Amino acid sequence: MPRKTASTKRAARAPSATGLRPDTRQRDRVRKIIAVLRRVYPNAHCELNFSNPLELLIATILSAQCTDKRVNLVTAELFRKYRTAADYANAPLAELEQAIKSTGFYRNKARSIQACCRALVEKHGGEVPRTMEELTALEGVGRKTANVVLGNAFGLNEGIVVDTHVARLARRLGLTRHTEAAKIEQDLMALVPRAQWTMFSHWLIWHGRRRCYARKPDCPHCELAPLCPSAGKV
Numbered sequence: 001m002p003r004k005t006a007s008t009k010r011a012a013r014a015p016s017a018t019g020l021r022p023d024t025r026q027r028d029r030v031r032k033i034i035a036v037l038r039r040v041y042p043n044a045h046c047e048l049n050f051s052n053p054l055e056l057l058i059a060t061i062l063s064a065q066c067t068d069k070r071v072n073l074v075t076a077e078l079f080r081k082y083r084t085a086a087d088y089a090n091a092p093l094a095e096l097e098q099a100i101k102s103t104g105f106y107r108n109k110a111r112s113i114q115a116c117c118r119a120l121v122e123k124h125g126g127e128v129p130r131t132m133e134e135l136t137a138l139e140g141v142g143r144k145t146a147n148v149v150l151g152n153a154f155g156l157n158e159g160i161v162v163d164t165h166v167a168r169l170a171r172r173l174g175l176t177r178h179t180e181a182a183k184i185e186q187d188l189m190a191l192v193p194r195a196q197w198t199m200f201s202h203w204l205i206w207h208g209r210r211r212c213y214a215r216k217p218d219c220p221h222c223e224l225a226p227l228c229p230s231a232g233k234v
C-alpha cells in the first residue's frame with residue numbers, strides 16, 4: 001500500500017479543479033436538477049386523492065404494492081363510507097377487507113388500518129398527529145407514509161419520501177450510492193434544501209413515471225441528461 005506523504009494528504013484535502021469542494025458541487029448540481037424538474041413538472045403533486053389528513057393516511061397505507069390509480073378507484077367509495085377514524089376502528093374486519101380487496105395484501109392492510117385508527121381514537125382524539133414520532137408509532141405507518149402525510153396534508157418538510165422511483169432516480173442521478181430507503185433519504189436531505197423536500201420527491205416520482213422508467217429509461221429525450229451521470233448508460 002502506498003505511503004501517505006504530506007503532499008498526498010494535502011491533495012486529498014484540496015479543492016477540486018473547479019475550486020469547489022465536492023459537496024458544494026453536488027449541491028450546485030442538485031439546484032440545477034431542481035430548476036429543470038420545476039420547469040418540466042410545474043404541476044407535480046401527490047397523485048393520491050384525499051381531502052383531509054385521515055384520508056391521505058389511509059390512501060398511503062393502501063398504496064403499498066399498488067398503483068395510485070387503483071387506490072384512487074377504491075378510496076372513491078371507501079371515503080364515502082368511512083369518514084372518521086372511529087368508523088374504520090369499529091367496522092367489521094371482513095367488511096373493511098372486502099372494501100379494499102383490490103389493492104392487494106388486503107388482510108394486512110385492513111388490520112393495519114384498524115389498529116392505526118384505534119390508536120388515533122384512543123391516543124389522539126381521532127385526529128392524525130403532526131409529528132414524525134407520533135405518526136411512526138402508529139401500526140402500519142413507517143417513515144415513508146409519515147413523510148407523505150406530513151408533507152402533503154400538513155405542509156411540513158420533516159423528511160423526503162423515498163419510494164421505488166425516488167430510490168432509482170437518486171442512484172441514477174448520482175445523489176446516493178445506497179439502496180436502503182433510510183440511507184437514501186439521509187443523503188437526499190443533506191443535498192436538497194429543506195423547503196423543497198416534499199416537492200423533490202414529487203418531481204422524482206413524476207420523472208420516474210414519465211421519462212426515467214425502471215426499464216429502458218428515455219435518456220435521449222431526458223431533460224436531465226446534461227446533469228445525469230447515468231445518461232445513456234442504463
Ligand code: SF4
Nearest residue numbers: 212217219222228231
Ligand atoms: S438521463 Fe436517463 S438515467 Fe438520467 S435521469 Fe434521464 S432518463 Fe434517467
